[in-house]
Amino acid sequence: MSNPAALRDPPQRSDTPAPDLLVQLQDLTTNLQTALDRFRLDSRLTRLAEKEVPDARERLQHVLKLTEQAAHRTLDLVEQSCPPADRTAKEAAALGEPWSRFRAGTITVSDYCDLITRVDKFLLVSRTDSDTVRANLNEVLLAQDYQDLTGQIIRGVMTLVSEVEVVLVDLARLAGTTGGNHGPTAEELARGTGPVVPGVEQGAAVVNGQVDIDALLSDLGI
C-alpha cells in the first residue's frame, strides 16, 4: 500500500559526495596530476625512448664486437705461442739423456760431437722461440685494452638503465601493479637465463659449482 505522505515528500537525494570520499578523490586527482605533469615536463621520457635506448643497444652491440675481437686476438696469440713453446720443451727433454751420459762420463765421442751440435742449435732456436713467445705475451697484454673501452660504454648504459627503472617504477605504481613474484618462468628456464651473477637474485635454487652438479647427476643415475 503506498504511503501518500512519502510520495508527496520523497527524501531529498544529496548531490554532494560524503566528505571522506571527496578527500580521497582529491588525493587521487592530485597524485595523477603530479605524475602526468612529471611525464609531460620530463622530455627525458621521449628522449629515452627515441634516442637513448636505441643508442644503448648499439653501444652494447659494440661492446660485444670489441670483446669478441679481443678474445679472438688473444686466442690467435696463444695458438701462435704454443708451437715454439712446445719445440723448446721437446728438444730440452730430448737433450736430457745424452746430457746425462755426458755428465756421467759415459758418452761416446761421436755422441758427444752430436750433442755439441744439438746444444748449439738448441741455444739459438730456443732463444728465437722464447723471443717470439715473449712478444706474443706482450700482444696479449695489449689485447686486454678492450676492458677500459667496454667498461666506459657499459657504465654509460647502466646509468641509462637506472633512469629507465625510475620511469618504469612510476608507471607500475600508477597502474597499481607493483609487487609479485619475479622469478623465472618455466619457459624462461627452458630457453636459458644466462650465467649466475653474484648479488643478483636468481629466483630459483642454484647449484654451487661442478661438484654439486656431479652429485646431483649421480643421484639421478648419470
Place this chain on the structure above:
Amino acid sequence: MSKDMKFLVVDDYSTMRRIVKNLLHDLGYANVAEADDGKTALPLLENGSFDFLITDWNMPGMPGLDLLKAVRSNDRLKKLPVLMLTAEAKREQIVEAAQAGVSGYVIKPFTAVTLKEKIDKILGAQAA
C-alpha cells in the same frame, strides 16, 4: 677410445667454440666441427656421422635443451653422447636436462681437466 672420433661443438659464441676446439685438439681429438646454434647443428647431426655432441644451452635460435630433446627423439641419433657445456646453473634446469637424457653437464667457467674427465666418463660408460 678412438682419437678419430668426430665431435660437434655447438655454441653461439665463436670464442667459446674456439676454446673447446683447442682443448679437444690438446686431448688428441682432431676431428671437430662447429655450429653456432641448435638450429644449424641439427641438420649437421642428421646428415653427418658424429660420435659426440658438446652443446651450450642458452642459444637464440634453438636452445641446447631443445637440441638434446631433438637428438634423443631421432632414431638415428638417440644414442649420441651429449655433453652440455653451459652457464645455466639452476637445479631444476639440471634435473630437466637429466630427464631429457643428457650424458654429462659441465658448468662454465670450466677447466680443461673437468672437460677431459667428463668426456672420458661418458665414453667409458658408452663402452661398458
